Amino acid sequence: MSTAPEIRIEDLRRRQPRNSGLISGHRACLGCGEALAARLVTEAAGPDVAITNATGCLEVFSTAWPESAWTRPWIHSLFENSGAIAAGVEAAYKAQGRSTKVLAFGGDGGTFDIGFQALSGMLERGHNVLYVCYDNEAYMNTGIQRSSSTPHAAMTTTSPPGRERMGKRHLKKDIISIVAAHHIPYAATASVAYPADIKNKVRRAMAIDGPTFLQIHAPCPLGWGHEGDQSIEVARLAVLTGLFPVVELERGGIGSVLQLREPLPVNEYLKRQNRFRHLFRNDARATQELEHLQAIANHNIEFYGLRGDRPAAGDACGADTVRRGG
Amino acid sequence: MIEIRIHGRGGQGNVVAAYLLAQAAFHQGMYCQAFPNFGAERRGAPVVAFVRLDDKPIRRRSQVREPAFLIVQDQALLNVPGVTSGLNPSGAILVNSTQDESWLNEHLGKTTVALPANAMAKEHLGRPVPNTALLSAFLSLTGLFPIDALKEALADRFKGELLERNARLVDVAAERVNAGIWNEAVHATST
Amino acid sequence: MLQALEGSQALAKAVALCRPQVVAAYPITPQTHIVENIAKLVADGEFRCELVSVESEFSAASVALGAAAAGSRAYTASASQGILLMSEVLFNIAGLRVPMVLTCANRAVSGPLSIWNDQQDSMAVRDSGWIQLYCGDNQEAVDTTIQAYRIAERTEVPVMVCVDGFVLTHTLEPIDMPEQSLVDQYLPPYAFSRALNPAQPISIGTLVSPDFFTEARHSHHAAMIKALAEIESADTDWQEVSGRGWGGLFEVQGPEDADTALLTLGSTAGTLADGLAQIPGGDRVKVIRLRCFRPFPVEALQRACAGLKRIGVIERALSPGQGGIVATELRDALEELDNPPKVHGFAAGLGGRDIPLTIAAEALRRMDSGEATRFAIIDVELDKLPPEDR
Numbered sequence: 077m078s079t080a081p082e083i084r085i086e087d088l089r090r091r092q093p094r095n096s097g098l099i100s101g102h103r104a105c106l107g108c109g110e111a112l113a114a115r116l117v118t119e120a121a122g123p124d125v126a127i128t129n130a131t132g133c134l135e136v137f138s139t140a141w142p143e144s145a146w147t148r149p150w151i152h153s154l155f156e157n158s159g160a161i162a163a164g165v166e167a168a169y170k171a172q173g174r175s176t177k178v179l180a181f182g183g184d185g186g187t188f189d190i191g192f193q194a195l196s197g198m199l200e201r202g203h204n205v206l207y208v209c210y211d212n213e214a215y216m217n218t219g220i221q222r223s224s225s226t227p228h229a230a231m232t233t234t235s236p237p238g239r240e241r242m243g244k245r246h247l248k249k250d251i252i253s254i255v256a257a258h259h260i261p262y263a264a265t266a267s268v269a270y271p272a273d274i275k276n277k278v279r280r281a282m283a284i285d286g287p288t289f290l291q292i293h294a295p296c297p298l299g300w301g302h303e304g305d306q307s308i309e310v311a312r313l314a315v316l317t318g319l320f321p322v323v324e325l326e327r328g329g330i331g332s333v334l335q336l337r338e339p340l341p342v343n344e345y346l347k348r349q350n351r352f353r354h355l356f357r358n359d360a361r362a363t364q365e366l367e368h369l370q371a372i373a374n375h376n377i378e379f380y381g382l383r384g385d386r387p388a389a390g391d392a393c394g395a396d397t398v399r400r401g402g
Numbered sequence: 403m404i405e406i407r408i409h410g411r412g413g414q415g416n417v418v419a420a421y422l423l424a425q426a427a428f429h430q431g432m433y434c435q436a437f438p439n440f441g442a443e444r445r446g447a448p449v450v451a452f453v454r455l456d457d458k459p460i461r462r463r464s465q466v467r468e469p470a471f472l473i474v475q476d477q478a479l480l481n482v483p484g485v486t487s488g489l490n491p492s493g494a495i496l497v498n499s500t501q502d503e504s505w506l507n508e509h510l511g512k513t514t515v516a517l518p519a520n521a522m523a524k525e526h527l528g529r530p531v532p533n534t535a536l537l538s539a540f541l542s543l544t545g546l547f548p549i550d551a552l553k554e555a556l557a558d559r560f561k562g563e564l565l566e567r568n569a570r571l572v573d574v575a576a577e578r579v580n581a582g583i584w585n586e587a588v589h590a591t592s593t
Numbered sequence: 594m595l596q597a598l599e600g601s602q603a604l605a606k607a608v609a610l611c612r613p614q615v616v617a618a619y620p621i622t623p624q625t626h627i628v629e630n631i632a633k634l635v636a637d638g639e640f641r642c643e644l645v646s647v648e649s650e651f652s653a654a655s656v657a658l659g660a661a662a663a664g665s666r667a668y669t670a671s672a673s674q675g676i677l678l679m680s681e682v683l684f685n686i687a688g689l690r691v692p693m694v695l696t697c698a699n700r701a702v703s704g705p706l707s708i709w710n711d712q713q714d715s716m717a718v719r720d721s722g723w724i725q726l727y728c729g730d731n732q733e734a735v736d737t738t739i740q741a742y743r744i745a746e747r748t749e750v751p752v753m754v755c756v757d758g759f760v761l762t763h764t765l766e767p768i769d770m771p772e773q774s775l776v777d778q779y780l781p782p783y784a785f786s787r788a789l790n791p792a793q794p795i796s797i798g799t800l801v802s803p804d805f806f807t808e809a810r811h812s813h814h815a816a817m818i819k820a821l822a823e824i825e826s827a828d829t830d831w832q833e834v835s836g837r838g839w840g841g842l843f844e845v846q847g848p849e850d851a852d853t854a855l856l857t858l859g860s861t862a863g864t865l866a867d868g869l870a871q872i873p874g875g876d877r878v879k880v881i882r883l884r885c886f887r888p889f890p891v892e893a894l895q896r897a898c899a900g901l902k903r904i905g906v907i908e909r910a911l912s913p914g915q916g917g918i919v920a921t922e923l924r925d926a927l928e929e930l931d932n933p934p935k936v937h938g939f940a941a942g943l944g945g946r947d948i949p950l951t952i953a954a955e956a957l958r959r960m961d962s963g964e965a966t967r968f969a970i971i972d973v974e975l976d977k978l979p980p981e982d983r
Contacts, residue, residue, distance in 0.1 A: 126789045128659065129798075139799035149789035151662050152798035153685050157655035160647065164615060164659020164667070165789060167643035171614035171665055176791055194655065197648035421599065421765045428597035428767055435766045440623070440709060440759035440945065461863030463760050465947045558597075 095119055097127065102145035103137040107304025109268045109294030109311060110134050110210040114181065116271050117208050117290070118148060120278035126165050127151070127179045130158035130186030133217045133296075134210060156190040158182040159198035162205045170204075177282055180207040184225035185215045187291075188249050199258040199287045206281045206288045209251065212296040220299040224249040227319070228372065229365040230351045232299070237354035242365050247372070255289045256325040263289040264324040269312035273322065273334065293320045301350020313345035318373035321380045335384025339377055342369045403456040403593050404546070405466045409485050410475030410533075413445040418559075419473065419533035420451035425555035426537070427455045430547040435460045448482055455546070469493065470591030471584075473540055475519070475532050477501060486510060492590035496540050498532040513587065515543060515579060522578070526571040527564075534568050535575035542576040543584040549576050595769045600731040600761045603768045604670075604696060605630030607735040609640035610776040611694070611742045613668040615660035617645040619653045621675040622708045623758035624698035628670060650675035654682035657693050661686075662797055664788030666742065667693040672758055673700035676714040680721065683751075687722030688813065689798055692745035692785070694738065695723075698758040699859065699909070701944040709945020710758040711909040712859065716918050722813055724752040724820055725887040727858040731761050732768050733839050737884075739776055740827040746783050747827075748820040750813075755886075757860040757909075759945070771835055779834055817888040824885050840882070842890040845897055847879035852902040854879035854934075855956060858886060858919065861907060861941075861948050868953035878957065883919065891926040898927055901934040905956040907948075907971070911940040916968030938968035946972055 097118020104111035114134055118125070126149040129135045135152045138145040153161045162180035169176050180198070182191050187209040198205060214232045215221040222235040227248045231237055235244035256263045261284045266274045274292060281288035293314055295307040302310050314320040315334065319342055322334035343366065346352040355362045355369075377383055406423065410416035417438040424436035432455050439450035452466040468488040477499035479485050486495065494513035498520060499506065506514040517539045519532030527534070534556065541549050549572050556568045598606070604627050608616070616635075618628045634640035643660075647653045653669045661667040671679060676697055686693065697715045701707035715725055724744060728734040734756045741752035756762055787795060801809055825841035832838030846866060847854070855865050855878060862882035869875030881897065881904075883890075898904060904927075906920035915921065917938025924936040937960050942948040955971060958964075975983045 124791050126663065126791065135798075136800050139796050141799040141801045141805055144796035144799060146796050147794055149791055149794045150796045151659070151789055152796075153655060153658055153689070154681060157651065157682065160652035160655030161659035161662075163645060163647075163652070164617065164656035164661075165663040166659075167615045167617070167645050167656065168660035168663035168665035168667070171643045171660075172663075193648060194652050197652050200648070201645065417763075421597075424765050425597045433767060434597060435764060437759070437764040440763060460766070462867040462950060463757075463764070463860045464864050464949045467949065 095123060097121065097125070097146060097148045098138060099145050099147055101143070103140060104133070105298055105304065107295070107297040107307040108133070108137075109296060109307050110183070110212055111137070112307075113210050113268050113274065113292045113294045116268075116274045117179070117278050117292070120275035121177065121179060121206070121282055123148070124175070125177045125179050126169075127181060128153070128158050128161040128165060130182035130191055131155035131217070132183040132186055134181060134183065136217060155186055157194050158186055158191055159194040159205070159207060162207070163198045163201065163203045166203045166205050178203075178205045180205050182207070182209055183217070184209060184211045184213060185223045188224045188251050195255075196258065199255065199260050199289070203287055204285050206278070206290065209289070209291045210294045211291050212294050212299060213248070214296070214299050216296045216299045225251065228368060229355060231354060232351070242361050243351075243354060252289075252291055252323070252325065256328045258287070259328045260287045260289060262324070262326055265291045265293065265320070265322050267293040267311050267315050267320060267322055268295070269308050269315060270322065270334070277324070299351070301353070302348055306348065310345070310348050313340065313348065316340045317342045317345045318377040318382055319345060319369070321376045321382055323380050330380060333380045333382055336377065336382045337385060339373070339383065342366070342373050403454055403460065404471070404588065404591065405469045406453040406455075406471045406473065407466050407469040408451045408453065408473045408475070409479050410449055411479070412447045412449050414475045415531055415533045416449045416451050416475060419475070419537060420453050422533065422552065422555045422559070423453045423537055423540070424455070425558055426541070426551040427547065429551040429554040432456065432547070433458060433460050439465060448479060470587070471496065471540070471544070473536050474498065475536060480510065486512065490591045492587055494543075494584055494587050496536060496543065498536055515539070517575065517578060519575070522571060522575060526567050526574065534571050538572040538575035539579045542579050542581045544588050545582045545585050546588060549573070595767055597765055598731070598768045598770075599626065599763060599765045600734060600756065601626030601763065602630045603731050603735050603770065604738060604756065604762070605634060606770055607738040608668050609634050610771060610773055611668070611739055611780060612666065613642055614665035615643045615645065615657065616668045617647050617653045617656035617660070618669050619647050619650045619671070619675060621650070621672050623700055623710070623762050624670045624672040624675070624696065626762060627696060627698065650679040651682060654679035654686065657695075658682060658686050658689070658691055661691045661693045661785065662689070662789050664785045664790070666783050668695070669693070670696035670698065672698040673702055673714045676718060677702060680718050683718050683721040683723060685798075686751050688809070690749045690813065690816070691751065692749050693751045694741045694745055695751065695753045696738065697753050697755045698762045699755055700758040707944035710760050711943045711945070712755065712757070713910040715753060715755045716910040719887055719918070722750070722817070723887060724748070724750050724817070724824070724885070725755055726752065726824070726885055727755045727883065728761065729839070729844070729860060729862050729882055731764065731766055732837065734761060735768060735770065736831060736835065736837055736839065739771065739780060740831050742780050742783075744820065744823050744827050748816055748823050749786075750816055750820055755859065760860045769837070775834055779831060821885070821888050821890055821893070840884055842885040842893050843897065844882045844884060845879060848877060850900070851877055851879040852900070853877065853957070853960070854881050854898070854901050854904045855907060855953060856881040856883060856904055856919070856923065857907045858883045859909070861909065864948055864950060865907070865953045868950040871950060872954045872957075875953065878953075886919065889922055889926065894923065894926050895930055898934055899930055903935045903937065903960055905937045905939060905960050907939045907941050907952065907956060909940070909942045911943075911968075911970065920968065937966070939971040940968070941971045943970070948972075
């Protein structure tokens with residue numbers, strides 16, 4: 077005698093075919109924001125792409141020879157040349173009469189810092205490349221060292237708090253403004269907490285013949301100091317406090333922004349992460365740094381006009397959608 | 403082999419002069435080599451270029467230290483140390499100059515011909531670029547090969563009116579000097 | 594067709610004849626004229642390619658790598674600081690076994706700053722895993738550029754064509770530019786076996802653990818050794834179709850039974866030959882012009898040098914604190930011979946110092962007098978230095 081197997085909706089969802097560029101089995105940490113973001117980007121970009129990848133976590137966890145989690149043509153050359161490799165692939169495809177879109181991937185180190193020049197050159201020359209920066213705000217691959225993307229006052233192994241210091245002394249580099257200053261057709265920020273937004277932005281960039289840029293805020297549980305199952309919530313708080321504005325810039329001007337009806341105090345975001353732990357001590361300097369960070373958030377909210385009356389941080393996908401991968 | 407050293411100033415077309423002479427020889431079926439004394443060239447700074455002409459392939463790449471002939475595009479360079487050094491005792495100097503030729507001969511102690519190339523170039527090209535006139539005069543003096551080869555070389559580089567003006571300047575400059583008086587020097591200095 | 598061309602102009606034409614689809618370069622003296630001439634050919638519609646004028650040599654090499662990995666024939670050129678700036682990419686290109694051709698317009702490396710010729714730049718990247726071919730004149734530079742694509746594409750090892758900066762790149766001389774049809778026949782359209790293609794997605798440049806890295810290195814080394822035959826056949830086959838060959842791995846002039854040889858790389862060979870012709874007994878001396886420095890043709894050199902009593906190596910580079918680079922490698926290669934010749938190392942012509950005709954005689958004098966030992970900079974003028982630096 078047989079009984080009909082019980083089919084759960086969750087299982088059906090899981091079995092639904094997805095055209096992922098990055099498939100399971102890779103070696104990313106639990107709750108890795110970068111792995112999630114890369115998968116969402118490749119799903120939205122579709123199959124007719126080639127990917128160039130800067131050195132970093134994404135490259136390391138996805139391709140331990142002889143295995144690879146990539147289902148797209150993929151090349152990793154060096155840390156600082158993802159933009160230039162992408163430019164070369166694009167030039168070749170152009171010469172060959174191919175329409176395959178080139179995606180360039182890099183972390184914040186490979187984008188804000190060491191790969192900055194190659195990125196700028198690629199943007200200036202107008203290559204038809206979508207550059208995606210997975211921004212986890214430090215050199216995570218080498219064990220959490222500060223980058224120019226690391227937020228002000230955050231603790232990393234090279235910006236530790238101590239008697240003389242309260243974490244990183246400098247500000248997070250405003251990469252999106254710098255990129256937008258190249259007057260490229262489309263530059264945007266996004267967050268793994270808003271997967272539908274990521275996909276929409278990728279689709280929009282894919283339709284543009286020219287250089288486009290997407291900066292995706294992607295928590296690193298290890299580097300930020302939170303549990304792996306908190307990544308989405310932490311990422312969402314970065315947006316809801318105004319510390320990570322989700323915006324679109326077209327030809328250098330501000331386009332649409334993800335509006336916040338009731339911005340949360342930055343403490344709500346900071347206190348969830350060990351990298352800001354030293355700011356919650358009974359210390360006048362800590363209080364001052366918290367004030368600095370709140371001022372940065374306030375500036376973002378003001379500058380981009382984030383305060384709006386629409387429902388707060390709307391996203392078509394709920395937490396369940398995020399869990400099953402958008 | 404005939405070795406020639408050309409002295410000039412940055413902006414006077416010194417390298418072009420060397421290339422033109424070599425290209426002209428090439429059109430005559432000769433082997434040739436022309437190269438600048440590679441400097442970080444700036445307008446007005448003294449520059450040197452070298453030309454070798456031969457009826458067999460030229461293998462050496464060293465600078466010309468003992469030239470048969472010197473072509474000097476600016477008379478003031480004659481006072482610069484080293485400009486005339488190494489000149490073959492049987493060789494000669496062609497200089498872009500308005501100075502008296504016999505005085506130059508005596509002053510330099512070398513066979514010297516002066517050509518007012520700046521004025522000639524100004525008249526025919528509208529600019530004081532002395533190289534075309536000097537090269538034409540050089541070919542006329544030495545009889546190395548006909549000036550038509552120089553016109554061919556000019557045609558490799560210039561077109562239209564500029565080419566025509568240069569060609570006229572070639573004719574005028576060739577007639578300005580005593581054709582063939584350096585024939586002997588060519589024979590005496592060939593290696 | 595025979596033309597009187599500046600070396601750089603001829604090289605640009607040679608590159609165009611090879612029909613690379615992507616050219617990426619950043620200007621640097623003395624490579625600039627090559628890139629300028631390519632840009633002119635492209636502007637005039639005589640050369641169809643994607644010319645990417647990048648923002649640094651680092652990106653020049655990277656763009657060329659991306660293009661070659663995407664299956665296009667790619668080209669770049671540089672010199673000196675540019676070669677060093679792209680050196681990280683050079684190792685990467687070779688290690689990924691992506692074929693392409695690079696012209697190195699050889700120039701000294703700073704500091705102190707020198708824009709002039711020597712071969713320190715290409716020598717500095719000798720361990721990058723690229724094939725390195727050194728050219729004696731501009732005709733050879735043209736022919737070698739064409740050969741280089743065939744070698745690179747057959748071996749999947751990139752090829753660096755080394756051309757003495759200024760001494761060749763800025764010298765006008767008669768050059769026989771091959772017909773396009775001849776080059777097309779010699780160099781058929783190319784399909785990279787591991788091209789980035791969405792229809793057959795592969796991952797290039799993965800992380801390789803200690804379990805496999807040694808094997809990757811071994812296969813690269815083995816490919817370099819196998820490339821020796823490919824370099825020789827590229828030259829032989831080119832000679833068959835064009836009538837010009839350059840000796841394959843190296844070119845030897847002089848009597849077979851000579852007991853003395855001078856060995857050099859690049860444009861110095863002709864000056865040595867003319868210099869020898871001017872001195873008594875000079876006709877008893879062999880000149881070996883090493884064309885292929887990487888892979889180092891150990892066995893072929895052993896055969897060519899067997900029977901020699903002494904060899905003077907004259908090279909335009911040195912390894913400070915060690916001495917002659919080529920001399921040291923040659924000494925090592927010949928060690929297995931029964932009576933290995935004594936190898937004298939000389940550096941000369943550094944930072945653009947002219948190598949005169951007399952250099953051959955001076956090298957032989959030092960080898961005769963016993964003055965020469967392992968290494969000396971032959972044309973140093975010690976009186977220019979304070980006593981403590983001599």
